[in-house]
Amino acid sequence: EADIYQTPRYLVIGTGKKITLECSQTMGHDKMYWYQQDPGMELHLIHYSYGVNSTEKGDLSSESTVSRIRTEHFPLTLESARPSHTSQYLCASSEQTTNEKLFFGSGTQLSVL
């Protein structure tokens, strides 16, 4: 079944640790996105990619980095986690068509102690 997967679903980690949030999609979509969302707050785009070897920063300044080596995989990395990084991280993908739609993964809830 075509879908978009995020792991881990929950992550609790100490300050200063390096972490990678995984996102994979089996829909063959060219475009992938990372959003950050605090509880009850708006979605903020932090990174996006139009395809392999393409990555761009979004609206929200972020200390994270992303890579797109394979079409289906778009991991997000924090080199040194801080309590201010505590948030929900949502991965999404879309196919560039006339009626393009955005689909989300189930999210990673990150808590940095």
Add this chain to the structure above:
Amino acid sequence: QKEVEQNSGPLSVPEGAIASLNCTYSDRVSQSFFWYRQYSGKSPELIMSIYSNGDKEDGRFTAQLNKASQYVSLLIRDSQPSDSATYLCAIRRDNYGQNFVFGPGTRLSVLP
């Protein structure tokens, strides 16, 4: 002015009533319009998309688009407590840049 605006709510309606959610946008070149439902602590789920002026119905949901007035609305008929969630309006501008833009969402509460 934000590009996509919604009343943050909460909007409270009794069970069985019609819930009406509204959204306005500022960019006239916007091509596609979407409604997402987001339960607390979950990710947004696409429930409706609309691309041309008029109404589009899917079950209990009806999306309405008026490009001249730059607004899009979502009607939920026979509202159920399970419809209680935050509803996000989103637009797609064009095939360039960060082409999906989300509104802040309207929190809907359906009272049994």
